[in-house]
Amino acid sequence: MKRQVSFVYPMKGPGRPQILLIGNGLEYKSGQRSWEQLVRDLTLPEKREMSGVESLPFPLRYELLSTPSTSPTPMGHEDILQEEKRLAQAMKAMVHRSNPLLEKLPGLRMDHIFTTNYSYCLEQAFFPHRNFGCSRTRSQFRFDLRDRESKAIQTREVQYRLHTGYFFPAGPDTPQGTGLWHIHGESSVPQGIILGHDRYGRLLARIVQCCQNTAQRTSRTNVGKLPFLSWPSLFLFGDVYILGFGFDSCEFDLWWLLRRKQRERNGDGKVYFYDKPPFNTQKKMHHFLLQANGAEVRTAGATDWTDYDTFYAAAIQDIRQTVEQRRT
Template identity: 25%
Template structure:
């Protein structure tokens, strides 16, 4: 069995015609009568908090109502051929920051994670055939789980850090209580339970994800893994992480690329400007590296 997983971001959805994040922000501000708010250079999680807090004062909404509206909007995203090609790779674990189910190709009916999380997403999993889809920032079926603001990001990070560093206190008897890092170092109780496990045990290929610096949960996880590998010399961390980008964005984002490399992430630059062709080349490279059975990518 090939120990390989994908981490897929929203950019693959941009191939499909439909609502963009800019469009969505405009619609939200229009709906909740806060159109005067400027996007500017505000990090999205802070802009979301600003929209929400102003909407509370203007319309006395609750957050679930706002997240349900966002959920309904992003559920309209259409599938495209890249979603299908990803499914054709037959990879057992696909991690995504996306809320909708375009990657699955169908709407999942149940969260099959070990814990029935209502807000955070350490264990959130949807099983379709032989593939586990891990929606790490929530999913449209559970609007309260959609991770958008700083409050939610910090809560998610707290849950993640407990799972990795401190250990868990869930009532479930099926979830290991010891911290992940201790279990891995002792080579005990290492059965896959959370998407976080994959970052220490399987090669992960990151595509379609800008990895903005506001993604504090993912940047913390990358940094903690790299510190354990190099500073604490944890020999059990043997997997590789890969980040895919175009030649253009590599040149424009050298600061981010340097940070990724410092955190033990290999940068893979694809010289292709056409978005569809770019992702086909990315997926073909992954297919060939692991000799995965799939349809021909061209």
């Protein structure tokens, strides 16, 4: 059973959505498997000794290492089915437990938290006594905003969840409640995992469509508020705080959305990217690229010698303070 929730915010000024975007960095203390470990799990036996693949962008590396050398063109149904089975098996090895850093997130009073992670570590931080490995639990807290667009939609959004997430109800730390979104898929739905180049491309096509729909809706309103129906539309208009996510150049769906946000004339949301020194030449160029696309790079006072825990604690505190300022 889907929850009936509504996310209505001003497009500009105080009250705009406050959004935290997190990546694998916050699951390190949960003992989560790294992206490299996940790729190794999905690498076919005949390609395990292949050298030079580290230089490839992650989505293309996955396509190379997970595709049989003798794969036909076009690929047969059985080839695709076997790839999906290997991915489903790899998802079973994901860790789903919270950690002290994740447990700080409910206290940030964010309106939404986006994660590129496939695990339910985030949910376990918000729902410590619930098992999100259980489909009944997921159904209890799942929402689907497409219902606002069409009451005729009965099928569940599976492969590309742009309108679907989990809702953490209002409480002392979250007076408005918090939407939890797996923007690149979740482990219980392997066919929706965004990992290879093909699925990144398909996701981007849907993001573009969401943004076009949002543009049409903003052109028809004159009240300054909008019911937000997807995570890309929230990204366009909200203040976005990025922590524990490297924003690698291969994440071309999010780079496109970042640029689209920079050109959004109807909103004034900001993007803050948190990173810890030291910064080599490659890191500095990455920061220049983020800044050229409208993001502000922050270190939260960290130095070359600041350790992992201290940096994340300082970044979370800086986000808390900035959220309070941006709400007024």
